[in-house]
Amino acid sequence: MASSASCPVHDLSADATSPSFGSMTFYTFDMILGGASAAFAVIAIFLHLLNHATHLSVPREQLKIMRVALLVPSYSIICFLCICLPNAAVYLLPWLDVFTASCLAAYFLLLCEYVSPHDHGRDLFFSTIELKDKRSRKQGMDGAKWFRQRWICVFQYVLISVLCAIATVVTEAVGVFCQYKIMPGYAKLWLAIIDSISPTIAFVSVVFVALTMKPHIPQQRLILKLLSAKLVVGLGFTQRIIFWILESTPVLNPTDKLTYADLNIGIPALLSCLEMVPISLLVI
Secondary structure, eight states, X not given: OOOSSOOOOOOTTOOOSSOSBTTBOHHHHHHHHHHHHHHHHHHHHHHHXXXXXXXXXXXXXXXXXXXXXXXXXXXXXXXXXXXHOGGGHHHHTHHHHHHHHHHHHHHHHHHHHHHOSSHHHHHHHHHTSOEEOTTOSSSEEOHHHHHHHHHHHHHHHHHHHHHHHHHHHHHHHTTOSOTTOOOTTSHXXXXXHHHHHHXXXXXXXXXXXXXXXXXXXXXXXXXXXXXHHHHHHHHHHHHHHHHHHHTTSGGGOOOXXXXXXXXXXXXXXXXXXXXXXXXXXXXX
Protein backbone atom coordinates (compact mmCIF):
# COMPACT_ATOMS: atom_id res chain seq x y z
CA MET A 1 0.00 0.00 0.00
CA ALA A 2 2.96 2.33 0.54
CA SER A 3 3.53 4.96 -2.10
CA SER A 4 6.61 6.77 -3.31
CA ALA A 5 5.85 9.61 -0.89
CA SER A 6 8.04 9.07 2.16
CA CYS A 7 6.55 8.82 5.61
CA PRO A 8 8.13 11.26 8.11
CA VAL A 9 9.86 9.91 11.19
CA HIS A 10 9.91 11.51 14.66
CA ASP A 11 11.85 10.62 17.80
CA LEU A 12 9.10 10.00 20.36
CA SER A 13 11.60 9.30 23.15
CA ALA A 14 13.14 12.79 23.03
CA ASP A 15 12.42 15.11 25.97
CA ALA A 16 11.93 18.87 25.76
CA THR A 17 15.08 20.98 26.00
CA SER A 18 13.37 23.60 28.18
CA PRO A 19 11.18 22.99 31.26
CA SER A 20 7.53 24.05 31.21
CA PHE A 21 6.80 24.24 34.95
CA GLY A 22 9.76 25.33 37.05
CA SER A 23 12.37 22.63 36.51
CA MET A 24 9.75 20.15 35.32
CA THR A 25 9.31 19.27 31.66
CA PHE A 26 5.85 18.90 30.20
CA TYR A 27 6.39 15.15 29.84
CA THR A 28 6.90 14.78 33.61
CA PHE A 29 3.96 17.07 34.36
CA ASP A 30 1.85 15.11 31.89
CA MET A 31 2.66 11.81 33.60
CA ILE A 32 1.88 13.18 37.08
CA LEU A 33 -1.44 14.82 36.17
CA GLY A 34 -2.50 12.03 33.82
CA GLY A 35 -1.55 9.37 36.37
CA ALA A 36 -3.46 11.10 39.17
CA SER A 37 -6.55 11.48 36.98
CA ALA A 38 -6.37 7.87 35.82
CA ALA A 39 -5.92 6.62 39.39
CA PHE A 40 -8.95 8.60 40.57
CA ALA A 41 -11.14 7.25 37.77
CA VAL A 42 -9.98 3.66 38.28
CA ILE A 43 -10.56 3.76 42.05
CA ALA A 44 -13.99 5.40 41.66
CA ILE A 45 -15.15 2.79 39.15
CA PHE A 46 -13.62 -0.06 41.18
CA LEU A 47 -15.68 0.98 44.21
CA HIS A 48 -18.76 1.21 41.99
CA LEU A 49 -18.14 -2.28 40.59
CA LEU A 50 -17.47 -3.65 44.07
CA ASN A 51 -20.82 -2.31 45.23
CA HIS A 52 -22.59 -4.05 42.34
CA ALA A 53 -20.63 -7.28 42.82
CA THR A 54 -21.60 -7.51 46.49
CA HIS A 55 -25.26 -6.66 45.85
CA LEU A 56 -26.27 -8.69 42.79
CA SER A 57 -30.03 -8.42 43.17
CA VAL A 58 -30.58 -8.35 39.39
CA PRO A 59 -27.50 -10.15 38.00
CA ARG A 60 -28.35 -10.02 34.28
CA GLU A 61 -28.78 -6.25 34.34
CA GLN A 62 -26.01 -5.45 36.81
CA LEU A 63 -23.37 -7.44 34.93
CA LYS A 64 -24.11 -5.39 31.81
CA ILE A 65 -23.96 -2.18 33.85
CA MET A 66 -20.53 -3.27 35.11
CA ARG A 67 -19.37 -3.91 31.54
CA VAL A 68 -20.48 -0.41 30.57
CA ALA A 69 -18.64 1.10 33.55
CA LEU A 70 -15.40 -0.71 32.63
CA LEU A 71 -14.98 1.66 29.69
CA VAL A 72 -13.84 4.47 32.02
CA PRO A 73 -10.89 2.67 33.67
CA SER A 74 -9.96 1.08 30.34
CA TYR A 75 -9.77 4.51 28.72
CA SER A 76 -7.86 5.95 31.67
CA ILE A 77 -5.25 3.19 31.83
CA ILE A 78 -4.57 3.06 28.09
CA CYS A 79 -4.29 6.85 27.82
CA PHE A 80 -1.93 6.97 30.81
CA LEU A 81 0.23 4.27 29.21
CA CYS A 82 0.31 6.34 26.01
CA ILE A 83 1.63 9.30 28.02
CA CYS A 84 4.35 7.19 29.66
CA LEU A 85 5.18 5.12 26.56
CA PRO A 86 4.63 7.34 23.50
CA ASN A 87 6.42 4.84 21.25
CA ALA A 88 3.76 2.26 22.10
CA ALA A 89 0.82 4.62 21.54
CA VAL A 90 0.33 3.53 17.93
CA TYR A 91 -0.27 -0.03 19.16
CA LEU A 92 -2.35 0.93 22.23
CA LEU A 93 -4.77 3.57 20.94
CA PRO A 94 -6.67 1.33 18.48
CA TRP A 95 -7.77 -0.85 21.38
CA LEU A 96 -9.69 2.08 22.84
CA ASP A 97 -12.17 1.48 20.03
CA VAL A 98 -12.41 -2.18 21.00
CA PHE A 99 -13.33 -1.22 24.57
CA THR A 100 -15.72 1.45 23.30
CA ALA A 101 -17.43 -1.03 20.99
CA SER A 102 -17.79 -3.49 23.86
CA CYS A 103 -19.31 -0.74 26.01
CA LEU A 104 -21.82 0.27 23.33
CA ALA A 105 -22.78 -3.36 22.80
CA ALA A 106 -23.27 -3.85 26.56
CA TYR A 107 -25.35 -0.67 26.73
CA PHE A 108 -27.49 -1.88 23.83
CA LEU A 109 -27.97 -5.31 25.44
CA LEU A 110 -28.89 -3.60 28.72
CA LEU A 111 -31.64 -1.67 26.95
CA CYS A 112 -32.84 -4.96 25.49
CA GLU A 113 -32.75 -6.54 28.94
CA TYR A 114 -35.25 -3.99 30.23
CA VAL A 115 -37.68 -5.09 27.52
CA SER A 116 -37.17 -8.84 27.74
CA PRO A 117 -34.29 -11.23 28.48
CA HIS A 118 -35.34 -13.33 25.48
CA ASP A 119 -35.20 -12.59 21.74
CA HIS A 120 -38.83 -13.64 21.23
CA GLY A 121 -40.04 -11.17 23.84
CA ARG A 122 -38.06 -8.35 22.24
CA ASP A 123 -39.50 -9.10 18.80
CA LEU A 124 -43.00 -8.97 20.28
CA PHE A 125 -42.22 -5.67 22.02
CA PHE A 126 -40.83 -3.94 18.95
CA SER A 127 -43.57 -5.31 16.71
CA THR A 128 -46.07 -3.32 18.80
CA ILE A 129 -44.14 -0.05 18.44
CA GLU A 130 -45.20 2.15 15.55
CA LEU A 131 -42.22 3.45 13.59
CA LYS A 132 -42.43 5.86 10.70
CA ASP A 133 -40.80 4.82 7.45
CA LYS A 134 -39.49 7.93 5.68
CA ARG A 135 -39.40 6.07 2.38
CA SER A 136 -43.07 5.13 2.58
CA ARG A 137 -45.69 7.75 3.42
CA LYS A 138 -48.52 5.27 3.84
CA GLN A 139 -46.98 2.35 5.70
CA GLY A 140 -44.97 2.24 8.90
CA MET A 141 -41.79 0.25 9.39
CA ASP A 142 -41.82 -3.25 10.86
CA GLY A 143 -40.61 -2.72 14.44
CA ALA A 144 -39.01 -6.16 14.76
CA LYS A 145 -37.15 -5.70 11.48
CA TRP A 146 -36.05 -2.22 12.56
CA PHE A 147 -34.67 -3.64 15.82
CA ARG A 148 -32.70 -6.35 14.00
CA GLN A 149 -31.19 -3.69 11.72
CA ARG A 150 -30.13 -1.65 14.76
CA TRP A 151 -28.62 -4.80 16.29
CA ILE A 152 -26.46 -5.32 13.20
CA CYS A 153 -25.47 -1.63 13.19
CA VAL A 154 -24.31 -1.82 16.80
CA PHE A 155 -22.43 -5.12 16.67
CA GLN A 156 -20.67 -4.41 13.39
CA TYR A 157 -18.61 -1.92 15.41
CA VAL A 158 -17.37 -4.71 17.69
CA LEU A 159 -16.03 -6.68 14.72
CA ILE A 160 -14.71 -3.66 12.81
CA SER A 161 -12.89 -2.26 15.87
CA VAL A 162 -11.03 -5.53 16.46
CA LEU A 163 -10.11 -5.86 12.78
CA CYS A 164 -8.90 -2.22 12.65
CA ALA A 165 -6.81 -2.68 15.80
CA ILE A 166 -5.16 -5.79 14.37
CA ALA A 167 -4.68 -4.09 10.99
CA THR A 168 -3.02 -1.11 12.69
CA VAL A 169 -0.55 -3.31 14.53
CA VAL A 170 0.25 -5.34 11.41
CA THR A 171 0.60 -2.40 9.00
CA GLU A 172 2.75 -0.47 11.48
CA ALA A 173 4.98 -3.50 11.94
CA VAL A 174 5.52 -3.90 8.18
CA GLY A 175 6.00 -0.15 7.62
CA VAL A 176 2.87 0.76 5.63
CA PHE A 177 0.84 2.50 8.37
CA CYS A 178 2.64 5.88 8.63
CA GLN A 179 1.84 7.00 12.15
CA TYR A 180 2.97 10.58 11.66
CA LYS A 181 1.12 11.75 8.58
CA ILE A 182 -2.12 11.02 6.77
CA MET A 183 -1.40 10.07 3.17
CA PRO A 184 -3.48 8.07 0.66
CA GLY A 185 -0.60 5.68 0.03
CA TYR A 186 -0.52 4.48 3.64
CA ALA A 187 -2.95 2.53 5.80
CA LYS A 188 -3.57 5.18 8.47
CA LEU A 189 -5.91 7.26 6.30
CA TRP A 190 -8.11 4.34 5.26
CA LEU A 191 -8.24 2.79 8.71
CA ALA A 192 -9.13 6.19 10.18
CA ILE A 193 -12.01 6.58 7.71
CA ILE A 194 -13.33 3.11 8.52
CA ASP A 195 -12.83 3.74 12.22
CA SER A 196 -14.86 6.95 11.97
CA ILE A 197 -17.79 5.58 9.99
CA SER A 198 -18.24 2.38 11.99
CA PRO A 199 -18.62 3.95 15.49
CA THR A 200 -20.85 6.69 14.09
CA ILE A 201 -23.27 4.09 12.75
CA ALA A 202 -23.20 2.19 16.06
CA PHE A 203 -23.54 5.29 18.21
CA VAL A 204 -26.48 6.68 16.23
CA SER A 205 -28.20 3.29 16.33
CA VAL A 206 -27.87 3.04 20.12
CA VAL A 207 -29.24 6.56 20.53
CA PHE A 208 -32.23 5.78 18.31
CA VAL A 209 -33.00 2.61 20.25
CA ALA A 210 -32.63 4.41 23.60
CA LEU A 211 -34.97 7.22 22.51
CA THR A 212 -37.50 4.74 21.15
CA MET A 213 -37.49 2.67 24.33
CA LYS A 214 -37.27 5.53 26.83
CA PRO A 215 -41.07 5.82 27.46
CA HIS A 216 -41.24 2.07 28.09
CA ILE A 217 -38.38 1.82 30.59
CA PRO A 218 -39.29 2.52 34.24
CA GLN A 219 -35.73 3.03 35.53
CA GLN A 220 -35.13 6.43 33.99
CA ARG A 221 -32.61 7.44 36.65
CA LEU A 222 -30.43 4.46 35.83
CA ILE A 223 -30.61 5.23 32.12
CA LEU A 224 -29.47 8.80 32.78
CA LYS A 225 -26.40 7.48 34.60
CA LEU A 226 -25.59 5.23 31.68
CA LEU A 227 -25.56 8.24 29.37
CA SER A 228 -22.06 8.86 30.72
CA ALA A 229 -20.92 6.00 28.51
CA LYS A 230 -22.22 7.90 25.51
CA LEU A 231 -20.31 10.95 26.75
CA VAL A 232 -17.06 8.95 26.69
CA VAL A 233 -17.76 7.85 23.13
CA GLY A 234 -18.75 11.33 21.96
CA LEU A 235 -15.78 13.12 23.54
CA GLY A 236 -13.31 10.53 22.29
CA PHE A 237 -14.67 10.67 18.76
CA THR A 238 -14.73 14.50 18.66
CA GLN A 239 -11.23 14.79 20.12
CA ARG A 240 -9.87 12.30 17.62
CA ILE A 241 -11.32 14.20 14.67
CA ILE A 242 -9.93 17.52 15.97
CA PHE A 243 -6.39 16.21 16.43
CA TRP A 244 -6.61 14.30 13.17
CA ILE A 245 -7.25 17.63 11.41
CA LEU A 246 -4.58 19.48 13.42
CA GLU A 247 -1.95 16.89 12.49
CA SER A 248 -1.75 18.43 9.03
CA THR A 249 -1.37 22.01 10.33
CA PRO A 250 1.54 23.93 11.96
CA VAL A 251 -0.37 24.06 15.26
CA LEU A 252 1.20 20.80 16.44
CA ASN A 253 4.77 21.65 15.44
CA PRO A 254 7.24 20.95 18.30
CA THR A 255 8.93 23.71 20.31
CA ASP A 256 11.72 23.80 22.88
CA LYS A 257 9.11 23.15 25.62
CA LEU A 258 6.82 20.74 23.80
CA THR A 259 8.09 17.80 21.78
CA TYR A 260 6.28 16.10 18.95
CA ALA A 261 5.26 13.33 21.35
CA ASP A 262 3.90 15.88 23.85
CA LEU A 263 1.75 17.62 21.25
CA ASN A 264 0.49 14.66 19.28
CA ILE A 265 0.26 11.96 21.94
CA GLY A 266 0.73 13.40 25.42
CA ILE A 267 -1.81 16.23 25.28
CA PRO A 268 -4.65 14.21 23.67
CA ALA A 269 -4.04 11.38 26.15
CA LEU A 270 -3.97 13.83 29.08
CA LEU A 271 -7.27 15.37 27.98
CA SER A 272 -8.84 11.92 27.90
CA CYS A 273 -7.53 11.15 31.39
CA LEU A 274 -8.93 14.43 32.72
CA GLU A 275 -12.30 13.79 31.06
CA MET A 276 -12.58 10.43 32.80
CA VAL A 277 -12.57 12.08 36.26
CA PRO A 278 -16.03 13.73 36.08
CA ILE A 279 -17.37 10.89 33.93
CA SER A 280 -16.34 8.34 36.57
CA LEU A 281 -18.49 10.25 39.07
CA LEU A 282 -21.45 10.22 36.69
CA VAL A 283 -21.24 6.44 36.38
CA ILE A 284 -21.44 5.94 40.15
